[in-house]
Amino acid sequence: MMKKVSAVLFFVFLALGAFTSNAQVFELTPTYGYQFGSKLNYGSNYLKVNDSGFFGLTAGFEARRDYMIEVTYYNMGTDLLIRDRILSPNESKLADLNVDWFMVGGTRYFTNGNIKPFIGGQLGLSIYSPKNENRDIVNRSLDSATYFSFGFKGGVVIMLTESIGLNFQGNLLFPVEWGGVYVGIGTGGPSTGVSAGSTIIMGGFSGGLVFRFGA
Numbered sequence: 001m002m003k004k005v006s007a008v009l010f011f012v013f014l015a016l017g018a019f020t021s022n023a024q025v026f027e028l029t030p031t032y033g034y035q036f037g038s039k040l041n042y043g044s045n046y047l048k049v050n051d052s053g054f055f056g057l058t059a060g061f062e063a064r065r066d067y068m069i070e071v072t073y074y075n076m077g078t079d080l081l082i083r084d085r086i087l088s089p090n091e092s093k094l095a096d097l098n099v100d101w102f103m104v105g106g107t108r109y110f111t112n113g114n115i116k117p118f119i120g121g122q123l124g125l126s127i128y129s130p131k132n133e134n135r136d137i138v139n140r141s142l143d144s145a146t147y148f149s150f151g152f153k154g155g156v157v158i159m160l161t162e163s164i165g166l167n168f169q170g171n172l173l174f175p176v177e178w179g180g181v182y183v184g185i186g187t188g189g190p191s192t193g194v195s196a197g198s199t200i201i202m203g204g205f206s207g208g209l210v211f212r213f214g215a
Helices: 001-023
Strands: 026-035 038-042 043-049 052-065 067-085 088-108 116-132 147-161 163-174 182-186 191-195 202-213
Touching: 001 202, 026 067, 052 202, 067 116, 088 147, 088 191, 116 163, 147 202
Parallel strands: none
Antiparallel strands: 026 052, 026 202, 038 043, 043 067, 052 067, 067 088, 088 116, 116 147, 147 163, 163 202, 182 191
């Protein structure tokens, strides 16, 4: 937990440093929403990241009028499911799964009024950390994995005052070559390893508050 807090504070301070050096408008946006999972097929079997709630924090500064440079942290706690014709013919929970995204990107606003539609893009890393593995399926702990990721977002900000607003957005996140885990049968019983890579898509929607400083 402390590592996550430290990482979030690092991104906030990074954005604050950029804001101070550029003397521009600064925005801080905490959000909460619902993230759809995704499925990775291997043959007639699959691994699946279940749908779950997620929270995020975005800090950004105005590089120029209507253009924001941002750093974002997302976190999602969910289940990693499996269906395997040998190990688990019916869909079963393989492990708890924590997913962290650390992203850098930009947002383009399309108006300076109180209602501000926007689109944006992001690049960064996603970290997949399984725990509490189902020992009926795997005989050891599954390793965490880090992948290059990119994403897109779009939505609207409704400013209630000059410094406080509401954020509503949808997002698409692409962890590149997220291979999950490989589950198979070895001489000593069920074993785990690395599966073939694949790019999956995880989409969701969220709402939050916008705190705007220096406007």
